[in-house]
Amino acid sequence: MVPSSLAKIEALQAWSGGAAVRLMDFSIDLGALLLERLTPRRTLASLDHDEHATRVAAQIMRELWQPPPSNSAFPTTAQWADGLRRLRTRFDGGTGPFPRALVEIAELLFRELLASSEAPVLLHGDLHHFNILSSDRRPWVAIDPKGLSGEPLTKLARCYVTRMPGFRQMSGFSAGALVSPR
Numbered sequence: 001m002v003p004s005s006l007a008k009i010e011a012l013q014a015w016s017g018g019a020a021v022r023l024m025d026f027s028i029d030l031g032a033l034l035l036e037r038l039t040p041r042r043t044l045a046s047l048d049h050d051e052h053a054t055r056v057a058a059q060i061m062r063e064l065w066q067p068p069p070s071n072s073a074f075p076t077t078a079q080w081a082d083g084l085r086r087l088r089t090r091f092d093g094g095t096g097p098f099p100r101a102l103v104e105i106a107e108l109l110f111r112e113l114l115a116s117s118e119a120p121v122l123l124h125g126d127l128h129h130f131n132i133l134s135s136d137r138r139p140w141v142a143i144d145p146k147g148l149s150g151e152p153l154t155k156l157a158r159c160y161v162t163r164m165p166g167f168r169q170m171s172g173f174s175a176g177a178l179v180s181p182r
Helices: 004-015 050-064 077-090 100-115 152-161 167-171
Strands: 023-027 032-035 121-123 132-134 140-142 148-150
Touching: 004 023, 004 032, 004 121, 050 132, 050 140, 077 100, 077 148
Parallel strands: none
Antiparallel strands: 023 032, 121 148, 132 140
């Protein structure tokens, strides 16, 4: 598995612009990326018409799906699904701040998805309405990819759950809940 910053760089290089923000330059030593200029504060979430926003997000997602470069070492959806096991371990079999029913659904869906996976594609890893911004080059581009290899439909839920009421309150728990305590 590659560190997250390298996966982001490799994903942006693989997409060469297209439906993703263009990577102009980067410095691993400085931890810096130089990206094309986008329209700040104009995210897909700012659109009033949810049906149109959903079509745009789906189109961006499809454009980003491509075979992972042969020499890449992107993390896989199976490795990401392991976060659910770590969550259970951290909370002694419980689900911590997450509703038990949602975690159980996620566990079931990951099991089914991983058992029936199609050929892996390069996935954004965090594509949702707030990570799609307006651009001069094309109407909308994806930003802030995580870079992930897996079944094309794996990350569909992430794209649409951000539109659900209460998402902002629950999302604050996600990072800390899946990290092993030190």
